[in-house]
Amino acid sequence: AQKITQTQPGMFVQEKEAVTLDCTYDTSDPSYGLFWYKQPSSGEMIFLIYQGSYDQQNATEGRYSLNFQKARKSANLVISASQLGDSAMYFCAMTLNTDKLIFGTGTRLQVFP
Amino acid sequence: GAVVSQHPSRVICKSGTSVKIECRSLDFQATTMFWYRQFPKQSLMLMATSNEGSKATYEQGVEKDKFLINHASLTLSTLTVTSAHPEDSSFYICSAPGQVSGNTIYFGEGSWLTVV
Numbered sequence: 306a307q308k309i310t311q312t313q314p315g316m317f318v319q320e321k322e323a324v325t326l327d328c329t330y331d332t333s334d335p336s337y338g339l340f341w342y343k344q345p346s347s348g349e350m351i352f353l354i355y356q357g358s359y360d361q362q363n364a365t366e367g368r369y370s371l372n373f374q375k376a377r378k379s380a381n382l383v384i385s386a387s388q389l390g391d392s393a394m395y396f397c398a399m400t401l402n403t404d405k406l407i408f409g410t411g412t413r414l415q416v417f418p
Numbered sequence: 419g420a421v422v423s424q425h426p427s428r429v430i431c432k433s434g435t436s437v438k439i440e441c442r443s444l445d446f447q448a449t450t451m452f453w454y455r456q457f458p459k460q461s462l463m464l465m466a467t468s469n470e471g472s473k474a475t476y477e478q479g480v481e482k483d484k485f486l487i488n489h490a491s492l493t494l495s496t497l498t499v500t501s502a503h504p505e506d507s508s509f510y511i512c513s514a515p516g517q518v519s520g521n522t523i524y525f526g527e528g529s530w531l532t533v534v
Contacts, residue, residue, distance in 0.1 A: 338521060348509055348528040350462075355521035396461065404515040404523060405452055408461045 307332045309399050311409035318387045318416055325372070326382040326412045328397030337401050339380040341371065344394040344411070353395075356380055387416045421445065422514050424526025431502055431533055439497045439529045441468075441512035447492035448514035453485075456509040456528075468495040468512075502533040 308331040318324035330339065341353040356364045356371045364371040372381040384391060392415050398406040423442045431437045441451055449470045454462040466487050467475040474487035484506075486498040499506055510529045516522030 340521075340523070342525075348456075348511070348530065350511065350513075350525035350528070352523070352525075357521065400523070404450060404513075405464055405467065406454075406462070406513070406523065408463075410461045 307334075307399060307401060307407050309397050309407055309409035311397055311412050313412045314410075315413045315415070318384075318414065320389060320416055320418050321386055323383060323385045324387055324414065326384070326395050326397075326414065328380045328382065328409060330378050330380060330397075330399050332378075332399065332401065334401050337399055339371070339373070340398045340400070340406065341369070341380075341382045342396045342398060343391075344396060346393070350396075354382065384414075389416050389418065392416045421516070422448075422512065422524040422526040424512055424529055426529060427527055428530045429532070431531070433503055433533055434501055436498055436500045437502055437531060439499075439510055439512075439531075441495045441497070441514070441526050443493045443514050443524075446514075446516065448495075449492060450515060451489065451495040452513045453487065453495075453497050454511050454513065456511065458509075462511065465497075465510075468497075470495075499531065502531070504533045507531055507533045 451468040468489040
């Protein structure tokens with residue numbers, strides 16, 4: 306069965322520092338996509354970054370990068386130069402080319418001055 | 419701007435009544451939309467897949483007679499919570515794949531439902 310695991314319920318980081326949010330996944334399907342979403346307290350789901358299983362290079366989007374280690378089945382999110390506005394819930398998710406998303410349990414990130 | 423619009427953003431209803439939530443794709447057609455539910459401090463769980471012109475596909479454990487889904491047009495899917503009970507209070511959010519599939523999945527703003 307497909308599964309996403311986020312082992313960090315909460316993380317703290319000081320402003321301007323980098324932080325890594327962990328995500329591991331489990332699937333036997335060779336074709337899949339991995340997403341990271343940010344969810345502030347308002348509830349909206351903000352797309353951050355996407356990595357396809359066949360992508361050779363790690364995805365990057367501004368301050369966000371995805372450390373994709375296929376053999377380890379991990380897709381960690383790295384946020385560089387954290388900002389106070391980065392404080393939110395972060396969800397890792399997977400799709401198997403059906404556009405249905407399987408979500409992890411999330412990590413609450415708190416950025417302090 | 420938003421590419422998927424969801425309405426209402428917040429709704430309070432009395433126990434036993436029904437409430438409808440709309441999910442609308444803006445400027446693109448969505449033959450498939452997805453409805454998720456999120457309880458406080460929990461993750462998003464897929465409830466059902468809404469298919470334009472055909473019946474919705476429900477995930478295991480989701481009551482199809484309680485959560486009615488209608489996808490009457492290429493830009494609109496509705497979720498109706500029938501005979502709502504306090505335990506149905508939750509955050510409901512829809513998504514739609516964009517025209518460039520694979521890495522384009524848009525979410526609505528979500529709807530907070532409180533049943534009193």
